[in-house]
Amino acid sequence: MKNYSQYQPDDFVQDPYFRKWALGELPPDDRFWTTWQATHPEQYEVLEQAKTLVIALRIESPTFDPQETESAIQQILAKTEISRHIPFYRLRWLQIAATILLISGLGYAFWLNREEAAISQTSLVQRASDQPREEFNSSTVPKTVRLADGSTVVLEPASRLRILAGFGDTKREVQLAGEAFFEVAKNPEKPFLVYTGNVVTKVLGTSFRIKAYDTDANVSVAVRTGKVTVFKQKDQPESRASLSDEIILTPNQQAVFVKADERLVKTLVEKPVIVSKLPALQSFDFTETPIPQVFGALEKAYGVKMVFDPDLLKDCNLTGALTSGTFYEKLTLVCETIQARYEIVDGQVVIYGKGCK
Structure with a gap:
């Protein structure tokens, strides 16, 4: 079905x-x-x-009434004024030819009607693109919305998406109230912009999640793949496209707009996911592996920048498997092994340790 x-x-x-x-x-x-x-x-x-x-x-489909068809054929033959002088078998062939001619003419007229209808439909669709379109998820399950550029938006319950007029002409603009996951079709010539209150998210082609409910809660933009630019929108409507406090996000990073003091904070998502599989020789099974290599493996797998002093930690090693657990659980285990600690600063992991001499 x-x-x-x-x-x-x-x-x-x-x-x-x-x-x-x-x-x-x-x-x-x-x-x-x-x-x-x-x-x-x-x-x-x-x-x-x-x-x-x-x-x-x-479009009315062409109908062929048998009597009307026969009458039309006889009229065609009568106009030739030679039917009575033609042998029966030749007359029959002429009747067939007349039938084909009649049906072909009707078919051509029907085709013309369809072409005109197609043009009219294109015109209506074009005019529709000049009008704003709104999607609201009144159900209790996520709703998938497909946009004209090939992008998809998974709209969470009680969330509203507004596709602004002229979408796809020079740029692709939408407004979001609530929560949604975006998968944006790549088009460098037409940037994709999501407006959520005072926060604007600009992308060329990537996937990300935005939470922007009409409450006192903060607005967050979390990136799954690609690269996203987030900035505050100035108060003046005419300054709509201007940038302020621009933040660039990569996979597993997120920007949080703190409404209390209207500032953007760059951090990591709550549950970082693996974005790049490691080769077999660089898996999460370690045997007397230098800690800088361990952090390098985590950085490559999750796409999260790890900041540490390699000279200070070069004598520290790890033997064990990090094949299970979340990103933060793996990070905590490594730090406990070498008696170090970590902090999330500006969307990066900063390691503080004394070394292993």
């Missing part, structure tokens, strides 16, 4: 079953779409847009 819950207006328009419902051509006892619409209130606006398009672009 088709997953209609993921459909956008253009998907519904191309569905024959939906078109019949929109045009009132289904049997009275077929209540599938009426029931589906009632049980999917979050898709109400999408369905209404699709129904409007179907009705506006309605």
Whole structure:
């Protein structure tokens, strides 16, 4: 069965079953779409847009009534004024040719209607892109929203996404209230901007999560892949694109906008994930391995910068496996082994130790 819950207006328009419902051509006892619409209130606006398009672009299929067709053929033959002088078998071939000519003409007219409808639909879609579009997740499960540029947004419950007018013309702009995970299609010529209150997130093509609920809670932007720029938006509307306190984030880093004093803080995400697999020779199984190499393996696997004094820790070694546990658990275990400690500073891990001499 088709997953209609993921459909956008253009998907519904191309569905024959939906078109019949929109045009009132289904049997009275077929209540599938009426029931589906009632049980999917979050898709109400999408369905209404699709129904409007179907009705506006309605194309009548060519019908060929046998009597009308025969009459048209006889009129064509009569105009030749030679049918009575033609042998029967040749007359039959002429009738067939006339039929082909008639149907071809009707088919061509139908094709022209479809082409005009396609142009009209393109025009309607173009005009629709000039209007803002809003998506609200009123359900209790995440909702996937597909954008015109190929990007996807997984909208969490009670969250709202507004696609601004002119999306994709020179840049791609959206507004978010709530929480969502973005996977942005790469397009260096058209930056993707997410506005969340006083915070603007700018990307070219990457994946990240934003939490920006309309409460006193802080706004956070966490990066999964790629690179993201986060900055504060100035109060003046005309300064919309200006930068202030710009922060560049890489995988497993996040920016937190502290509403109390309106400042951006760069840190690490709560649960860093592995972004690059290590070669077999550089796995998390260590045997008398110098600590600088251990930190190097963690840095490469998680993409998190590790800051330490290699000369001070060069005599420290580690024997053991770090194949299980979170990033912070692995880091804590290593530091306890060499009697060191760590801090998260500006999205990096800073190691403080006395060495192992």
